[in-house]
Amino acid sequence: MLDRFRRIPISLRVSVLTALLMMVLGVLASQQVLTALSRVQDDRVRETALQHISGLSVALGPQVLRKDVWEVFDTLDRARAAHDGQRLTMTIVADTNGVILASTDPRRAPVDARIDRFVTDAVAPDAISITNASTLRVLAPLVYQGRPIGQILAEVDVSDLLAQRREASLYLLLGNGFGTMLLSLAGYFLAARILHPLDVLSAALNSGTGTLRPIPEAEIPRSDPEFSKLFTTFNAMADAVEARSDAERRLAERERFVSLGRLSSSLAHEINNPLGGLLNAADTLGKFSDRPDVVRRTAELLQRGLAHLRDVSRAILDENRLDRTGLPLRSEDFEDLKLLFEPEAHRSGQTIRWEIPAGQDFGPPAAPIRQVALNLLLNASAAAGPKGRLAVFARSGQGRFALTVQDNGPGLSERDLDRLIGEKPLPPGGGVGLRIVHDIVAALSGRIIHERSGGLTRITVEVPLRETG
Amino acid sequence: MNRRSVLLGAAAAGLAARLHAEPVFRLALTPVFLDNDAVVIDRLHAALAEGMQRPIELVQRRTYQDITGALLEGSVDAAWVCGFPFLQHQRELSLLGVPVWNGKPLYRSYLIVAPGDRAERLEDLRGAIHAFSDPDSNSGYLVTASDLARIGETPDDFFSRSFFTFGHRNVVRAVAAGLARSGSVDGYVWEVLSQVEPALTAGTRVIGRSELLGFPPFAGRQDRSLDADVRLFRETILNLHQTEAGRAALATLYLDRIDPGSVGLFDGIAARMAAIHWSP
Numbered sequence: 007m008l009d010r011f012r013r014i015p016i017s018l019r020v021s022v023l024t025a026l027l028m029m030v031l032g033v034l035a036s037q038q039v040l041t042a043l044s045r046v047q048d049d050r051v052r053e054t055a056l057q058h059i060s061g062l063s064v065a066l067g068p069q070v071l072r073k074d075v076w077e078v079f080d081t082l083d084r085a086r087a088a089h090d091g092q093r094l095t096m097t098i099v100a101d102t103n104g105v106i107l108a109s110t111d112p113r114r115a116p117v118d119a120r121i122d123r124f125v126t127d128a129v130a131p132d133a134i135s136i137t138n139a140s141t142l143r144v145l146a147p148l149v150y151q152g153r154p155i156g157q158i159l160a161e162v163d164v165s166d167l168l169a170q171r172r173e174a175s176l177y178l179l180l181g182n183g184f185g186t187m188l189l190s191l192a193g194y195f196l197a198a199r200i201l202h203p204l205d206v207l208s209a210a211l212n213s214g215t216g217t218l219r220p221i222p223e224a225e226i227p228r229s230d231p232e233f234s235k236l237f238t239t240f241n242a243m244a245d246a247v248e249a250r251s252d253a254e255r256r257l258a259e260r261e262r263f264v265s266l267g268r269l270s271s272s273l274a275h276e277i278n279n280p281l282g283g284l285l286n287a288a289d290t291l292g293k294f295s296d297r298p299d300v301v302r303r304t305a306e307l308l309q310r311g312l313a314h315l316r317d318v319s320r321a322i323l324d325e326n327r328l329d330r331t332g333l334p335l336r337s338e339d340f341e342d343l344k345l346l347f348e349p350e351a352h353r354s355g356q357t358i359r360w361e362i363p364a365g366q367d368f369g370p371p372a373a374p375i376r377q378v379a380l381n382l383l384l385n386a387s388a389a390a391g392p393k394g395r396l397a398v399f400a401r402s403g404q405g406r407f408a409l410t411v412q413d414n415g416p417g418l419s420e421r422d423l424d425r426l427i428g429e430k431p432l433p434p435g436g437g438v439g440l441r442i443v444h445d446i447v448a449a450l451s452g453r454i455i456h457e458r459s460g461g462l463t464r465i466t467v468e469v470p471l472r473e474t475g
Numbered sequence: 476m477n478r479r480s481v482l483l484g485a486a487a488a489g490l491a492a493r494l495h496a497e498p499v500f501r502l503a504l505t506p507v508f509l510d511n512d513a514v515v516i517d518r519l520h521a522a523l524a525e526g527m528q529r530p531i532e533l534v535q536r537r538t539y540q541d542i543t544g545a546l547l548e549g550s551v552d553a554a555w556v557c558g559f560p561f562l563q564h565q566r567e568l569s570l571l572g573v574p575v576w577n578g579k580p581l582y583r584s585y586l587i588v589a590p591g592d593r594a595e596r597l598e599d600l601r602g603a604i605h606a607f608s609d610p611d612s613n614s615g616y617l618v619t620a621s622d623l624a625r626i627g628e629t630p631d632d633f634f635s636r637s638f639f640t641f642g643h644r645n646v647v648r649a650v651a652a653g654l655a656r657s658g659s660v661d662g663y664v665w666e667v668l669s670q671v672e673p674a675l676t677a678g679t680r681v682i683g684r685s686e687l688l689g690f691p692p693f694a695g696r697q698d699r700s701l702d703a704d705v706r707l708f709r710e711t712i713l714n715l716h717q718t719e720a721g722r723a724a725l726a727t728l729y730l731d732r733i734d735p736g737s738v739g740l741f742d743g744i745a746a747r748m749a750a751i752h753w754s755p
Binding site for chain 1 (some may be wrong): 604635636638640641645648649654655
């Protein structure tokens with residue numbers, strides 16, 4: 007619920023919260039008004055009842071003493087006509103024994119009947135409070151010359167006051183509702199206007215490209231120093247992020263050449279070693295041109311040496327070709343890797359076991375996987391040291407391609423693991439090879455599994471295969 | 476101010492001076508009257524003042540006893556009383572005139588209940604709360620009391636409670652409001668009320684009407700019957716129907732005129748007094 011609320015635009019959230027606060031305020035204010043109204047109404051009814059009863063007490067004293075039924079009735083009847091007859095619906099006068107002497111409605115409260123059934127819910131005049139009943143009963147002693155001579159009960163009709171209360175509640179509800187709605191609407195527009203820069207900022211943050219889009223100069227609110235400063239800072243930040251991304255892209259590009267650069271001396275040897283043999287062969291051909299058997303053997307030797315040179319140079323070219331991105335990874339790509347990497351390994355006395363299914367189309371794009379494999383191999387070779395043992399496994403199945411590079415080195419340092427697997431920003435300095443593996447695998451929506459067991463370090467890259475087609 | 480208004484003013488001042496010079500004639504009015512109608516009082520006052528050419532004071536008292544007492548002690552010169560107290564003090568009082576209503580100097584007493592009440596006669600009202608008008612009223616007490624006496628009852632025993640309202644209109648109010656189940660009321664007052672306040676009499680139903688009895692008369696003291704002012708008063712009331720102011724006053728009272736009448740008109744009341752063993 008709270009999360010859903012947080013997803014609402016901030017200008018709407020502000021006006022919703024404002025409206026809620028206003029509603030609370032409206033309810034509190036209405037409560038105050040209704041309480042005040044109730045107090046005024048209670049006072050009014052109390053005053054009416056007190057006036058009526060005290061006035062009657064004075065007039066009725068001698069008549070009640072004489073138990074003069076007619077005179078008591080006549081007085082009550084005239085008082086009813088003269089008084090707020092609408093409010094005082096009935097008045098009953100009884101003697102001290104509770105026997106009714108007269109009432110303004112003798113059919114309901116007949117002479118000589120008992121007053122008891124009318125007094126059950128009656129209150130004293132100063133305790134009057136309007137509840138939900140439309141008729142209140144007030145009971146007071148009838149005092150004449152300082153002594154009680156009977157009782158007087160008045161029925162007070164408060165239905166008009168109740169209606170007034172209901173009407174006031176309704177008007178307050180409607181008025182507050184309308185006011186809240188109107189002010190909320192105004193609040194919404196104002197908040198939207200004030201918070202518009204935040205929307206601009208939010209749009210610049212979520213431009214859909216995953217990058218920060220600098221805010222155009224025209225949209226920077228120069229009249230608002232706070233937002234102006236915020237936008238300028240944001241633009242500076244966006245520029246810095248863009249510059250950093252550019253640098254990373256350039257670095258990744260360069261890394262391919264760096265990888266090859268690291269192999270260049272081995273590759274130079276690889277080219278240079280056969281060259282001595284080839285030169286000897288050429289010399290032999292010159293010396294023994296008249297011996298067909300020597301020429302034939304030497305020519306075969308030349309052919310093998312040159313073919314090797316051709317394969318090495320093709321592998322180097324392939325590694326650098328940029329238009330390979332679209333091609334799928336095949337077993338032949340691993341042959342290239344073998345050609346490029348094995349001379350370097352042999353130089354260090356390392357052995358490499360290749361477990362690559364022959365003549366297979368693995369599925370994922372060739373270029374990035376080749377780069378990943380080369381980087382992992384270079385890393386494993388460096389870790390394994392002289393006479394180390396390396397292994398490369400590749401397989402496809404169950405919608406995934408997996409490449410594992412294994413070495414018997416001492417294992418990855420904490421820092422190298424961070425580069426390979428961690429998501430945290432990297433501190434400046436250090437090699438970028440492992441980080442590039444991390445970024446490539448992330449771009450292919452794959453994952454990297456690092457295992458260390460039995461003195462072996464195993465790094466597996468798993469990449470989901472797209473639908474064939 | 477022109478000469479005409481000066482002359483008119485002088486004439487008015489002269490009349491006022493003459494009125495003030497004469498002694499005031501006091502007439503006591505009984506609650507037979509529709510006591511809520513100030514117009515009746517004003518018109519009667521105007522008619523008498525014009526007829527007698529002297530200041531008139533209309534004295535209103537709450538009960539018949541007060542009125543009769545005032546007449547007997549001489550604090551008023553004449554009174555409109557009921558036939559019952561007139562007969563009670565027949566030796567001290569002289570008959571000055573009897574109002575004629577509906578062509579006769581007679582009226583009836585009514586027994587009334589609420590319209591929804593099942594009672595059809597006096598006997599059905601045993602145990603009821605009953606409203607009387609005045610203990611000295613013929614129609615508002617004596618008729619019902621004598622009817623009960625004829626069946627061997629008294630009001631106190633027959634009714635669970637009875638009270639006096641000291642006004643025929645009040646009896647109608649008491650019954651209409653439900654304060655009393657039944658009431659004894661002046662038939663003339665009830666009939667007039669049914670025309671001027673039909674909403675009030677609509678709350679009552681007449682279940683008993685007495686025989687025709689002598690209408691409440693105007694009376695003076697026997698020993699002053701030959702006094703000039705008493706004779707002038709008698710002459711004035713007997714001629715009310717011949718003056719415009721007099722006719723206006725009679726109209727508001729729904730009366731035709733005032734006749735000289737005779738004591739014999741009140742024989743029916745005397746018979747009812749005998750039934751309750753009343754003796755002076």
